Amino acid sequence: MPHLVILYTPNLEAGADMTALCRALADTMLAARDETGKPVFPPGGTRVLAYPAAHYAVADGARDYAFVYLNLRMAAGRSAASKKDAGDALMEVAKRHFAALLAERFISITLQIDEAPGQVYDAKHGNIHPLFNTP
């Protein structure tokens, strides 16, 4: 936690640099600060994963529509303001990233943040977090 998963229609694969979008979104998460100036997301726990669909249908299928769904899952407990600010900042990155494409084709972008819904078990293991724990 937190991780942002992007599901999108494969008709965007050629025109949108999704690796660059992943990096820009991760950088935005890393830069997010709450009201007290503390990072909203832990650097070692920030991940963005993007998946083009193998098959899809959008709306009535009459045009070559594209769809990008961004879903950020994070633990509960952050302030309302830091959640709104983080969401707004991430959406702004997505808007900028797709601005040129939006001028020439049909795209819908949706960003939603979920606070670990229905979660009844949580465990972590690894060696990345300690790299970012400054003494």
Place this chain on the structure above:
Amino acid sequence: MPHLVILYTPNLEAGADMTALCRALADTMLAARDETGKPVFPPGGTRVLAYPAAHYAVADGARDYAFVYLNLRMAAGRSAASKKDAGDALMEVAKRHFAALLAERFISITLQIDEAPGQVYDAKHGNIHPLFNTP
């Protein structure tokens, strides 16, 4: 919102036309009406995305089992009847689509609808919705 994500075992890729299934499910969503005759889902917001797994294991692995998981995420607020009717109609489409395969191999199909669980942020951007807003 709403979007339907299909996760499935790749052993179905050759025999099941998943693009056709996506289209049939989207058409079913577009046709859904509530008790007052209004569309249950907005045409410009209807998307179906399908993803074959790269790796998988089903049950005891003793046979060539297949699995199809359909998950529809939508905003809260629809009537109980329209949710049930939409779920039933989508499942009926899936049953019909896999009927021939079900007669010759082992398949499990699960369809679940979630109302935006744990959602704390929601933003949209794009140029598809306006295409379907009739004056």
Place this chain on the structure above:
Amino acid sequence: MPHLVILYTPNLEAGADMTALCRALADTMLAARDETGKPVFPPGGTRVLAYPAAHYAVADGARDYAFVYLNLRMAAGRSAASKKDAGDALMEVAKRHFAALLAERFISITLQIDEAPGQVYDAKHGNIHPLFNTP
């Protein structure tokens, strides 16, 4: 239900045998027993699906970080002990599976279990469950 979905960075594809991990996790689910000795998960309903991302960003991107996210979705109703035991057993399998890789590269593993959050519709269809219903 239940199904376990694994999302992971593609830089693990060469070094980690993800098909073997899927099988080991499914076997662990099949072996899980509650306080009364009954199976925690139905054999015919146990599925594991793994998806490498097409694009990704992890932490600050300064090193070749890897990430594995395991999410088990199941119906509500199991005992707290059987949920914890199942989570611990699955995490133990993941730790063992990645132990050699963890000694030589940077990996984060997160396992979370959700109880069907926000679910408002649930339907099943297929011919696998009956194979495991002993009289």
